[in-house]
Amino acid sequence: MKTLETSSIGKAIDRIDGRLKVTGMAKYASEFPVENVVYAQGVTSTIAKGKITSIDVTEAEKQKGVIKVITYKNAEKLKESDEKRPAFTLTSVAPVLQSPEIHYYGQYVACVVAETFEQAQYACRLVKVTYEEDKPDIDLDKNRSKAFKPDDQADYSRGDVDAGMQSSDVTLEATYTTPIEHQHPMELHAAIVSWENGKVKTYASQQILNDAKTAIADTFMISEDNVQIIAAYLGGGFGSKLNVHKHLIMATMASKMIGRPVQITVTRQQMFTNTGMRQFDEQKMRLGANKKGELQALAHHTTSHCATDQMYYEACGNVSKMLYKTPNNAVTHRLIPLNLQVPNSMRAPGEATGSFALESAMDEMAWKLKMDPVEFRIKNDTQRDLGADKPFSSRLLVECLRIGADKFGWSERKMQPRANQNGNWLVGYGVSAASRRAPYRKTSARVIADMRNGEVYATIQMDGTDIGTGSYTIVAQTAAEYLGIPVKNINVELGDSDFPVTPGSGGSWGAASYANGVRVACKNLFSKLKQNAGVAEEDEVALEDLMKSSKVTSYKVVGTAEPSEEYENHSVFSFGANFAEVWVDKDTGMYRIKRMVNVGSAGKILNPKTAYSQIIGGLTMGAGMVIAEQTQVEPHHGNFITRSLADYHVPVNLDLANIDVVFLPEEDKIANEIGVKGIGELGITSVAASIANAIFNATGKRMRDLPITPEKLIEASLEAGV
16 A cells, blocks of 8 residues: 655755746736737826816827727726725725826826837827816825824824833933835736626736635626636736736726727836735834833824825734733824825835834834843743733744843844944944744635646645745645645646635745645545545545545545634744844944844744745845835925935845845744645845844944945934933
């Protein structure tokens, strides 16, 4: 009898889709061969507020190859929200070209459809639009009186923060700011859409297919059964491809109107104005502690902006509800409507920015208390989520801090800033704690087992997506583990909305959800085959033998996994610690990140190689927050000054450090049956704070406004006591 193969999970195998990608055989949204396809391009507004008074498409329509120019005057009527400023959700309708009203610079005002991409682009320049322009609301400070509470979840409190501050021996009040940032995945947002016989089929760069189906169906007021989305591969998303943007709706509308498949690709410049961004956040922190270093109060107040026609906000204060033990806690969020596009999710929305404020403030408090910042965090550890009033399913934050400190050589750190020099360089060490919710969502998967030449092969089908994170590989490893066959015998098919439904990729729920959906499907396969063969459920029998006993050459089942009651009764988070060594030139303010150590507790690691890649990516983005990333807005007209990757700077190889990544051994079986927790967003969380804290240790200057440029460092004053 054939024995079961085990232990596919946990191996650092290469990506199973790697060869397809490096040979160019992996097809992305705009690369599928579709017959009779035409090309669409969007025309964008050149004002931030007002309305169109006239739009002349005559010259554009005369051009060779131009098929149609769509404006609000001839566009299909789409579903619109009944609310003035509806909340942004992943299933929100996305009406476009429905009105002459302009809400932000770069808003789509027309769509040109032509036989070639170049013809469409050229004709876009010939569309003449005249506006009645109003003075736009661009400056956040000038519009503070319009600030509002976005929803019932925006505020939270326990205890009495004011009383806690008054009773504290040491207090801190400081404000931290993070700029607008853009996601900019390598793959531009793109889609090919066919509307035929009332049904929509689209190849689209979308992270969550089931939600995208809902958004498209609702926008066009058709059944979800008439929408199919295919996203076999995505060249990055970072949150920007979670929801349906208006270019996809324009292409769908165009296909319906002209009766041909339509391809649309958002330009790199349009990705600044039309596919979302991380919003600007101003975060006011108040901390109080006694002489022992025990927190008595912690308040986190965030002010940000939203669009005038849609509402979204990063929950920056959520991290401050749960990370540390404090009896008095307050969190608020306020939004100011501005004439900018609606922000949306960017990697670790809320945590990436909120942790910068919280972990910088914790470092400042440690300095005031003259305590080691690692020990200060450990002293205020808690094994209960006080914000949710639930126990953590597991929490190894102290272990992350202790092990990270040892690996980093934290004992060599000098508490007094500017005390460690190497020639003209000031050398500093910084630390930060990290946390990220580790969601697990209902997920279905289909497994098809086939006997070929006496050997079992299996195909796994899910509508889940791989945004470059390694989903294909971990799905194959999970299937191999639970089917007891080699990974090379597993074929994984992802990214088709006709496949069993998953929560898609995003929010750090992908790995745990996908793996457990596959686990249940594989277990269901064994159960069905055992019933057919008359084998007891508890007997261990190889899949090959079961199929032979059942006299089947092919068998198909679906399985669905979902969170348990125990999961719902706990707070499930991944935790980590970041350590950074930074060298600052004391004359120029130029600095170099020399070393980074990241220690994470994220449950069972399905594949250390892909997990390591995720952490490296997160650390790079976190470093980018500090070094250079910012989108600047022209204050009068509302356009972005940074309009391409030539002036929107991101880290390159020479900016990065020697990086060590450590995964703690952990299997959180409350989180899910396999014990997997999310890691994709943990990697960016609090990285910026660890670098900023290292800069303080090096220079004695507190940098509370990102990015930290040499100019800011030179102009900054030394902190009191340095």
